[in-house]
Amino acid sequence: MISAQHRRHRAVEFRRFLNQIDRETPAGLDIHLIVDNYGTHKAPIIKDWLPAHPRFHLHSIPTYSSWLNLVERFFAEITRRMIRRGTCTSVKELELALQAWIEDWNENPRPFTWTKSAEEIFATITAYLHRINDSEHWSISEVSVM
Structure with a gap:
């Protein structure tokens, strides 16, 4: 896991994080990032940065689907085991x-197991x-991930 801690969450910090990922990931690998719909991920400096880094692929999760965002599961684990x-x-x-917790996680990774x-x-x-x-018009196919 590559991590960075910032006091602010602006596009400038996100671009710094993308640069860090670029440096720390072997050159031959494509990088797929699953991001939420936060405006930072769509800012002009990010949109301008991405074409110059074609191995990066950003995939946005649908709005109101935080259960798809596995970083939320990671945050819950940190909260449960450390912050509380x-x-x-x-x-x-x-x-x-x-x-220190992230370094331990990287040295001793634990897979997330879906229970449903x-x-x-x-x-x-x-x-x-x-x-x-x-509403009667919702169906499972409308909720499924593309």
């Missing part, structure tokens, strides 16, 4: 603890969409 324990007394201490089938997940989402929209 409340052992850090400063931002700097938290940043150092996060970096795709059909169960889509059924849950479809039921949720019916509930929030009170």
